[in-house]
Amino acid sequence: MNSNPGFNSLPVFINKNGGNADKVIAALSSVSNVTVNILDVDELNAAVQKAVDKGLPRIVVAGGDGTLSLAAVIVVDSNTELAIIPGGTLNHFAKRLNIPLDIDEALQLALNGQAQPTSFAMVNQQLFLNTSSVGAYVHFVKSREKLERHLPYLTASFIAAVRRLINFRRVSVHINDTKFLTPLVFIGVGERQLKLPDVGQNKRGGKQGLHFIVLRCSTRIAALTVAAQAMFRGVNPLSREQQLDNAVVERIEVNVRSRNKWLTVAVDGELVKLKSPLKYAFYQQGLNVVSLLEKDIES
Numbered sequence: 001m002n003s004n005p006g007f008n009s010l011p012v013f014i015n016k017n018g019g020n021a022d023k024v025i026a027a028l029s030s031v032s033n034v035t036v037n038i039l040d041v042d043e044l045n046a047a048v049q050k051a052v053d054k055g056l057p058r059i060v061v062a063g064g065d066g067t068l069s070l071a072a073v074i075v076v077d078s079n080t081e082l083a084i085i086p087g088g089t090l091n092h093f094a095k096r097l098n099i100p101l102d103i104d105e106a107l108q109l110a111l112n113g114q115a116q117p118t119s120f121a122m123v124n125q126q127l128f129l130n131t132s133s134v135g136a137y138v139h140f141v142k143s144r145e146k147l148e149r150h151l152p153y154l155t156a157s158f159i160a161a162v163r164r165l166i167n168f169r170r171v172s173v174h175i176n177d178t179k180f181l182t183p184l185v186f187i188g189v190g191e192r193q194l195k196l197p198d199v200g201q202n203k204r205g206g207k208q209g210l211h212f213i214v215l216r217c218s219t220r221i222a223a224l225t226v227a228a229q230a231m232f233r234g235v236n237p238l239s240r241e242q243q244l245d246n247a248v249v250e251r252i253e254v255n256v257r258s259r260n261k262w263l264t265v266a267v268d269g270e271l272v273k274l275k276s277p278l279k280y281a282f283y284q285q286g287l288n289v290v291s292l293l294e295k296d297i298e299s
Contacts, residue, residue, distance in 0.1 A: 010111060011035045011051055013044050013071070015063035018087035020103065024062045027103045034060075034111075041067065048074045056080055058290070060110045064088020065130060069268040072120065073127045076287045083110035083290035090269070092130045096190065096202045097291035115288040121189050121210055122281050124274045126267055128189070131200075133266045134256055134278070135171045135184040172257035175214065180245070186213040187280055191248050209248040210282045216244055254278040 014024055016038045028036050037047055044061075048071050051059050061071045062085035075082045085106045086094035093099075097118065100106045120129050147155075173180050191206025192213070255277040256263055262273045 009033060009035050010058060010060060011037060011047075011056065012060040012062065012085075012110075013037045013039060013047055013051075015044055015061075015067045015087065016040055018063045018067065019089060020087045021062070023103055024085055024087060024107075027107055031107070031111075041070065045070055045074065052078045052080045058083055058115070060085060060107075062087045065091065065093050065268050066270045068093050069127065069129050069270075072129055072287055072289075076120070076127060081115035081288045081290060083113070083115075085110060093268075096130065097289060099291055109292065110290055113290040113292070115290045117285050118287045118289040118291065119189055119208060119282065119284050120287050121187070121283065123187075123265065123267065123278050126265075126272060126274060128267045130268050131186065131188045131266070132268075132278075132280070133184060133186045134173070134254065134263065135182065138264050138266050138271060173214075174255040175212065176253060178245075180214050180216075182214050182216065184213075184215045185254060186215075187211070187252070187254075188213075189282070194244075194246070207248040208282070208284060209250055210252055210280055211246065211248045212252055212280075213244055213246040250282050252280045254280065 010033060012028060012034050014021055014037065017040060018024070021038070025036065025038065028034060037044075039047060044063075044067070048059060048061065052074055057079070058081040059071075059075070060083045061068060063071075064086075065088050067087070068082075068084055071082060084094060084099060085103060086099060086101050091101060094101060094106070097116075099109060120127060121132070122128075123132050171182060171185070173182065173185055175185070186200070188200070188202070188211045190208060190211065191203045192211045193201045193203050194213075258276060261275055263276055263278070264271050265274045265278065
């Protein structure tokens, strides 16, 4: 594999706890002009910060969406380009940027590809690359993380989803000037699909901005009905206007009625504590990521 001659020694930071860390390390063993750093998350953040402070033109980070989001926080608004090797379970960010999931192909792109301005979002000074949500998904993640101590990821996810339907909850929110009582507020970077089987995924050629989706399922029965329609009848429940509100916007403010000042918010699959109101903003500039353009894919 040929590395980019424009970089004398390109640093590669690998989250050693990533699911495919061993495979990435093995793939890099025969690559010249790279410096491999195998680190835990805290060490990785410190190393990325040091690389940015030195003004390195490009770094490579291998890990899942959570790891990439943490690296992006450091790289944003700097002169350092971010290249990535997908190493997570879902790899939403890599898919959004058409980055190959194959390690060798992703590494080749990281070493030789071109960086492009990449959109991202902020919520109360917290950067995210893919999605943020309030409500049901937060409780789902909490349940799944507990179950994952004893069960495989997919099994834990299924049981956690069933528990969320059984223990149905709604949150009271004001979005801009409109009040909602809803089980879920979802906000994605870029327009999302509202049709099965790709519901929630980035829409190719979609609008730029924050796509907010608010479900109107007011009871457990309504939520179960939507889930059953989607799973067993092939119905696209989110295409029915009476069951959601959605729009693509540049900025949005979400006020969540809660007894606590601090809210648990899902950000790129991780849970963080933020204060209400949640002020979301969309950005198109400031983060340069090595990725494939549509014309490169077609060719």
